[in-house]
Amino acid sequence: MICFIVVESINEKLYYLTKIISNKNNDNSYKAATFKHITSSIRLHERGSFHVVEPSLIKSAQSGDREALVTLLREIENHVYRTAYYILNNEQDALDASQEALIRIYTKIDTYEEKAQFKTWVQRIVTNICIDKFRRSKPTVSIEEHELVFQEKSNVEHDVLAAFAMDDIRQAIEQLPEHHRTVVVLRYLQDFSYNEIAASLDLPLNTVKSYLFRARQQLQQLLQDYQKGGVRG
Amino acid sequence: MICTEVGELMQRQLDYDLNEQELTLLMNHLTECDACKDLFEKLTLLSGSLEQLPRVTPSVSIVDSILPELDAIDRQRATAQSKHKRYARMRWITTAASVAAAASVVFIMSMGWNGSRSDNSVAYDVAISSSSDTRVAQPFDVSNLFRDNEAMMERANDIQTESTGAYTIEPLSTPSGITHNTDTSTTEGNASGQSSVKTNTPPLASDSNASDASDQSRNEFDEGSKQGGFVKKDMEKPEQEMLGIAAVTENEADMEEPSTGMLGIATETSELAKNYSPDEEVYVVIEGHTIALYETSSNEQLRTWEMSITGTAQFVGWDSESQSFIYEVTDVEGQTNRYTINLNEQNE
Numbered sequence: 001m002i003c004f005i006v007v008e009s010i011n012e013k014l015y016y017l018t019k020i021i022s023n024k025n026n027d028n029s030y031k032a033a034t035f036k037h038i039t040s041s042i043r044l045h046e047r048g049s050f051h052v053v054e055p056s057l058i059k060s061a062q063s064g065d066r067e068a069l070v071t072l073l074r075e076i077e078n079h080v081y082r083t084a085y086y087i088l089n090n091e092q093d094a095l096d097a098s099q100e101a102l103i104r105i106y107t108k109i110d111t112y113e114e115k116a117q118f119k120t121w122v123q124r125i126v127t128n129i130c131i132d133k134f135r136r137s138k139p140t141v142s143i144e145e146h147e148l149v150f151q152e153k154s155n156v157e158h159d160v161l162a163a164f165a166m167d168d169i170r171q172a173i174e175q176l177p178e179h180h181r182t183v184v185v186l187r188y189l190q191d192f193s194y195n196e197i198a199a200s201l202d203l204p205l206n207t208v209k210s211y212l213f214r215a216r217q218q219l220q221q222l223l224q225d226y227q228k229g230g231v232r233g
Numbered sequence: 234m235i236c237t238e239v240g241e242l243m244q245r246q247l248d249y250d251l252n253e254q255e256l257t258l259l260m261n262h263l264t265e266c267d268a269c270k271d272l273f274e275k276l277t278l279l280s281g282s283l284e285q286l287p288r289v290t291p292s293v294s295i296v297d298s299i300l301p302e303l304d305a306i307d308r309q310r311a312t313a314q315s316k317h318k319r320y321a322r323m324r325w326i327t328t329a330a331s332v333a334a335a336a337s338v339v340f341i342m343s344m345g346w347n348g349s350r351s352d353n354s355v356a357y358d359v360a361i362s363s364s365s366d367t368r369v370a371q372p373f374d375v376s377n378l379f380r381d382n383e384a385m386m387e388r389a390n391d392i393q394t395e396s397t398g399a400y401t402i403e404p405l406s407t408p409s410g411i412t413h414n415t416d417t418s419t420t421e422g423n424a425s426g427q428s429s430v431k432t433n434t435p436p437l438a439s440d441s442n443a444s445d446a447s448d449q450s451r452n453e454f455d456e457g458s459k460q461g462g463f464v465k466k467d468m469e470k471p472e473q474e475m476l477g478i479a480a481v482t483e484n485e486a487d488m489e490e491p492s493t494g495m496l497g498i499a500t501e502t503s504e505l506a507k508n509y510s511p512d513e514e515v516y517v518v519i520e521g522h523t524i525a526l527y528e529t530s531s532n533e534q535l536r537t538w539e540m541s542i543t544g545t546a547q548f549v550g551w552d553s554e555s556q557s558f559i560y561e562v563t564d565v566e567g568q569t570n571r572y573t574i575n576l577n578e579q580n581e
Contacts, residue, residue: 066307073296081291091292098295099302106303164282187248188283194248213244220279
């Protein structure tokens with residue numbers, strides 16, 4: 001089923017791609033930009049970030065099967081960590097927040113109701129914890145420290161296609177207000193739709209959009225400043 | 234088309250949210266507006282970069298790191314559950330009195346109708362203890378008592394072994410005290426008096442009769458039971474009838490508090506009701522004329538108090554701070570007095 005969605009989604013983009021290329025307008029630079037964008041989004045899907053936890057596993061976990069519950073935690077642990085990492089921008093804080101989130105999921109699994117998507121329920125828990133932590137501790141991590149952590153611990157991907165340095169992007173994300181940052185993380189690190197983000201953060205759909213759109217504008221501005229050699233942080 | 238409107242289309246395009254029509258609209262505008270085209274290129278570049286952010290993974294397994302904590306949570310839950318049940322019972326001390334009183338009336342009345350002789354004292358135990366005191370009675374979940382109250386466990390077991398399924402209780406080994414009780418009661422004619430003395434509970438009419446925990450009270454008690462004519466009659470119920478009543482009024486019967494009317498059994502079998510303080514640091518045991526305070530962790534006796542008057546003592550309850558507790562003594566006249574013992578004071 002998941003594969004189907006991905007294929008469909010890729011087909012859709014290829015469709016748009018053909019449409020754009022066959023479009024009567026002859027502006028090559030815009031075509032190129034769009035093309036790059038679309039191909040990169042296809043690549044994103046190929047990276048296989050789609051993962052759905054088996055409903056039967058959730059059921060077993062809810063019915064008190066401890067082994068199932070632990071298995072469930074193992075399946076979501078990377079997703080939980082990734083969100084925490086990009087919101088808190090610090091490995092140790094991310095580990096702490098992830099632990100807290102997984103423990104909360106362990107104790108609250110019986111409160112999960114099927115009407116919500118499991119992944120949005122999980123992300124709601126982890127983002128709440130992160131926002132809490134975020135508010136309690138003022139950002140104290142220096143650029144040096146944060147770069148050190150990043151190089152040590154993350155699977156840094158060198159992508160020549162990426163126009164901005166990853167460090168710059170992460171640095172810019174850190175400048176965003178907490179909700180904008182959270183929306184960006186769910187959109188780009190969890191590949192959530194507007195609706196899924198809205199469900200996770202308990203926000204109206206329009207608010208999600210406006211946060212995301214504003215966040216992208218802010219990021220774009222920040223990154224442009226960085227590239228021009230502006231002051232970082 | 235205005236550039237601000239295009240701004241939203243651009244943003245939505247980054248999230249693949251545009252339909253074909255909207256996409257065409259956007260593209261057409263971009264060919265005409267350099268500023269928008271420039272912005273869209275930048276945003277597209279940004280969005281592409283964001284999509285390529287590394288999918289970081291934790292350096293260690295987070296689940297492994299919290300496994301000990303999860304175990305601790307499981308243990309906590311297990312103890313919290315039993316604690317919760319015990320506290321639930323404690324709370325009933327103050328709230329169940331009226332319900333229990335009603336139950337007593339039901340028992341007294343139903344038992345009064347029957348005049349035939351019983352050859353089983355166990356049924357008495359159920360009925361007598363249910364009605365012996367209307368103030369301390371409280372409901373209990375039978376399964377709780379297996380954990381919390383040894384004496385009651387034996388009683389419950391006895392009920393089960395003798396009954397025909399009115400109660401469902403896990404079988405336990407029959408304690409000697411109860412066995413003894415049953416034996417004596419089967420001797421014809423003595424059943425009522427003997428079994429009552431064994432349990433040492435004021436039979437039925439709690440305010441007109443009273444018995445004592447000590448052996449010396451036996452005579453006094455016999456006096457008492459003779460005076461209360463219907464009491465004796467009540468004692469002569471056949472088991473089956475009793476069980477029928479017990480089944481009908483099952484809820485009321487279940488309200489029996491373990492410490493109620495346990496005194497007699499306690500003195501004979503040294504299986505005493507432990508009345509835990511709310512914080513569970515200590516518990517109180519009433520043993521004959523002595524009230525003893527024990528430390529929960531060590532089961533060491535911390536203090537004792539001697540009761541000044543003769544009568545049946547019953548534990549009533551703790552205050553919420555675990556600083557004092559109340560017990561009451563019903564004397565041979567049927568007079569009930571309440572006493573408060575403050576743990577911080579030398580004398581009661």
